[in-house]
Amino acid sequence: MNSEPKSAAPIVYVVDDEPAVRDSLRLLFQSVGLAVQGFPDAASFLAQPLGEGPACLVSDLRMPMTSGIDLLEALQKRGTRIPAVMISGHGDVKLAVRALKSGAIDFIEKPFDDQELLDAVNGALKNAQRSPGIEPDSAECGRHVDQLTPREKEVLQLVVSGKPNKLIARALDISTRTVEAHRAHLMEKLEVGSLAELVRLALQCGIAGVPEDGQAGNLRNQSR
């Protein structure tokens, strides 16, 4: 909605129903010299013909009417190949997993670190031609996952299936504190810094459980 996209210059499409978030992201991308076009909802983005140059989609996951997941699915259906970085609210693990499965290349939890977002977007723009989605990489997986204890593997499985710590603790009959400790350990062993990375890795390794319900789950009791 702001900077005029040049045909060759890379462009970032921002889809967020929240005007302030959209505006602040525009300024953030402008500050690093990226062209930005903002959309208040999925429909208006889908209605817009996309330019020829490298492009990246940054979209909120939770939006009224058409959610971020719906947007990704609509893009897949159309065959539009555009790398997508999804922004999710804190605790939306189930949604994040679904987003990655639906073709997002990354997801970033709110409130996010600017560098993290810019890295993700820059990476996406560079590999704009790369096929979205995550292919399981067994060699890589084996190297990482072998380091985990059986209990840590169990915790990992439950974490990426979107279960909050409290429920994991109950499922494994251990205390929440112990779950937190396991989580910290396995993230260290797997060399991942964020939940997003963890989920991505789990997906690559084919560990990530499919969320039980197809709806956008609301994990209000999620605690870290």
Place this chain on the structure above:
Amino acid sequence: MSARPAGSTTAMIDSPPGVCRPHWFRAAVLTAVAYFAAGLLALDGFPLDGGLAGIWPAAGVAVAGVLIAGPLAALGVFAGDFLVELQAGFVPSSALALALGTVVESLVAWLLLTRVRPIDLHLARIRDVTRFIALGAVPAAVLCVASRLFVLAVIGQGGLPTADQSMGLLVGFLGHGLGVMIVAPVILTWYMRHAAPQHVFEFASLLLTAVVLNAGAFTATPIAPGSAPLYAIFAVVLWAALRFGPRETSTVMLVTSGFATWSASSGSGPFLVASQSDALFSLSQFLLVVAATALFLAAAVCERQRYLRRVAESEQAHRTLIEQMAEGVVTLDAHGRLNYVSERFCAILGQARSRLLGLPLTDVVVAGERAALCAALETCTAARDVTREVALQTGAGIPLRVSVAMRRLGDTPRRPAGIMAVVADITERRRAEELAQLHLQQLAHLGRVKSMDEMATAFAHEVAQPLTAITSYAQAAQRFLRAGRAADPALAEALEGAYNEARRASVIVQRIRGFVQDRAAQMVELPVESLIGEALHLSAPEAHQHAVDLHAGACPGDCSVRADLVQIQQVLLNLVRNAIEALAGSAVAQRCVSLNAYAREEGLIEFAVADNGPGIPAENLERIFDPFFTTKSEGAGIGLALCHSIVEAHGGRLWAESLAGSGAVFHFTLKAANHE
């Protein structure tokens, strides 16, 4: 005036206790003996020429006998009269016919006075006296004449030995009538009341006076009619009627008539002016007038006493009722002054009754409310019923809130007889209302905390938005500065954006805090538009989360309600949240909740929260406002019950309408602020 013992009212009306009907045989024998004795007395004591008596007391005995003992007493009448007639010198056949005539006389009197127009034998009511004379004495006299004419015609010996036949018949007529009027009441009243008179000495002096006066009136030879002693007899009758009753009065009459007849027959007294039958005629007229006067006067006095007693009893009962009431009762005269105060009113006020009587009611009201009460009293005088709440100035000096229900006494506003006011101490009621309000507040607070608990995720999301924006704005600004682009207008834009979002976040936090705070209700004027706007703000996060469109419409023009902001906000929010939750689980494509308000004619503002969800099943519609009724797995069922209580505490009404499949509408009303 109160010569009678209290409680004799009932004894005079019904058959008195302790007076039982005598056995017919005894009654008949007694009647026969008494009749014979009375007949002999008349024949021997007051004989006129040819055995005609100026007064025939036996007729009274006969009537009294059948009235007391029933028709079988007529057997005694028959026997007594037969003997008397024989004694008087009639042949047996005539005596038999005359005795049968007398029996007919008494039976007719019995029939008329017990079956046709029954009387009370106390003769203590004017009605009874009238009936007694008209249906007892008059028919007896008429029948006597008839039977004598019959005997005269058929047998030839009619007991009318005087030369002047018509005069003889008239004297016989009057003598029978007088016999019934003078003798029967004495027997009847003494029979009905055996007890000695209340004031024995006074009664004795009454009798003595009667005797002396009569002696003076009738024995002094011969004085002119109209002399003082004759009329003094009326004074004795008055004395008896006013101080005693029918019994004593009829007794005095008996004494008087005894003297008068005796004197007339023995050739002395005021009536002996011409022939003996003329004298007899004058005497009869005199006795007739005195007897009727005495009977009526005694009955009138009795009736008045009974009436007064009844009024007194009724007043006592009402007074007791009024004094027993939990409310104080006062009456005001036409000038608004207290002329009656109940004990309870004195207690409420803490003042002595003597100090209150005569004071204007406005004087016991606190100074600030006197004008209002005056206005209310005037309204009451014009419109009959008015109720006001005022503060009374109590003896202890503490103002006391009371409700005063006033009613005009008297029929028309033009001639007010005063006002009656019922004064209720409403302090307790107020306290209970305040307590209920406090409980409602506490419950409402809990309800809000619970609501916030349920809404927390939506609010976390709501607050996360500005925080995310602030972070990005700040980071963008940082990057502009690091890149040396301090002059870039985008930098100012970023900082301004961060500032605006920080303010927005703090508004959200304040709003939540204001909503959850526990506080006393404050009734203030609230613009409807801002109420609705705020409700939409608070429910926006949840609506957003469940992809529900919120629509609002406010009253046209600037209308306001008088209400407690937080409580009404809670009602609106609860209803909107319910609507959103109803939609959240539904398969409706265009989820929509609308919040509207419009002014109604009666000075009410109606709010309506409508959704296009699945609606409420009819069987639940009646129960949704019941506490602890819920269809949600996680609901406690207090939300709507609480809304209901809050709206009712505001004097409004909350109701729901729903058509299955086409959503539900919740309505509630509040008083408009500009409406009194």
